[in-house]
Amino acid sequence: MTPSADQRPVLIAYDGSDQAKRAIAEAGRVLGAGRAAVVLTVREPIEHWDFAGLGGATTLDPATVSAMQDAAQNEATAVAEEGAALARTAGFDAEAQVGVAPSPWQEIVGVGDALDADLIAIGSRGRTGLKKVLLGSVASAVAQHSRRSVLIVHPETADSP
Numbered sequence: 814m815t816p817s818a819d820q821r822p823v824l825i826a827y828d829g830s831d832q833a834k835r836a837i838a839e840a841g842r843v844l845g846a847g848r849a850a851v852v853l854t855v856r857e858p859i860e861h862w863d864f865a866g867l868g869g870a871t872t873l874d875p876a877t878v879s880a881m882q883d884a885a886q887n888e889a890t891a892v893a894e895e896g897a898a899l900a901r902t903a904g905f906d907a908e909a910q911v912g913v914a915p916s917p918w919q920e921i922v923g924v925g926d927a928l929d930a931d932l933i934a935i936g937s938r939g940r941t942g943l944k945k946v947l948l949g950s951v952a953s954a955v956a957q958h959s960r961r962s963v964l965i966v967h968p969e970t971a972d973s974p
Contacts, residue, residue, distance in 0.1 A: 821931040822849040823905065826921045826955070827896030829854075832936030834899060836966040840934035841903025843964065850905035853924055854893035855917040856885055886911065918954035925961050934964040 825840060827833045837852075859882045873881075893909035900907035914920035925933045937952040956963040 820849075822851050822928050824921070824925045824928055824930040824933045824961075825850055825852045825896065825900055825905075825907075826917075826933065826935040826951070827852045827854050827893065828917075829892045829895065830936060830938070832938055832966065832968055833896065834936075835968070836934045836936035836964070837896065837899045837903050837905075839966045840932075840964055841900070841905060844932070846904030848905055850897075850900050850907040851910050851924070851928055851930070852893055852896035852900050852907050853910050853912055853921060854889045854896065855912040855914055855920045856889040857915060858913050859885060886913075918951045918958065921951070921955050922959045925959055930961055932962045932964055933959060934966070937965050937967045 823840060823844060825833075825837055827837065840850075859878060889911045890909070893911050897907040897909040910924070912920040912924055914923075921933060921935070924930075933955060935952045935955055937950065952963075952965045956965060
C-alpha cells in the first residue's frame with residue numbers, strides 16, 4: 814500500500830540563505846502543520862576543491878584532508894540543523910540531513926527519490942541574464958529533472974501573505 818501524499822515527507826533544500834529560509838516559511842504556510850520533512854544541506858566533497866601552491870596545484874597530507882572533511886561536515890550539519898529548527902517552527906516534524914555531492918541539484922533530486930518525497934521545496938536566488946547563464950540555477954535544475962512536484966520560492970514573492 815502506497816502512503817498518501819500527506820504521509821510522505823517533504824524534502825526541503827536548505828543552504829542557510831535568506832531564500833532557503835523563505836522557502837521553509839512558504840512551504841509551512843502552503844502545506845500546513847504536522848507534515849514530516851527532511852531538511853537537506855548539500856556540501857561539495859573536499860576531493861573536488863582546488864588547492865594552489867606557489868608552483869600551481871599542491872597535494873595536502875591525509876591528516877589535513879581529514880581535518881578539512883570533518884570541518885566541512887560539521888559546518889554542513891550545523892546548517893542542516895538550523896534549517897530543521899526553522900522547519901519545526903514552521904510546523905513541520907523535521908529532521909536534518911547532509912548530502913555530499915559535486916552537484917547539489919542531482920543530490921536533491923536523488924534524495925527526493927530515495928525518500929519518495931511528496932514535494933521538494935527550494936528557494937530561488939532570482940538570478941537573471943548572464944549570472945544565470947554562468948552560474949546556473951539549482952532550483953531550475955531540480956524542477957527540470959525531478960519527477961516530483963517542486964515548490965520554488967522566488968525572492969520577490971517569498972514574503973507574500
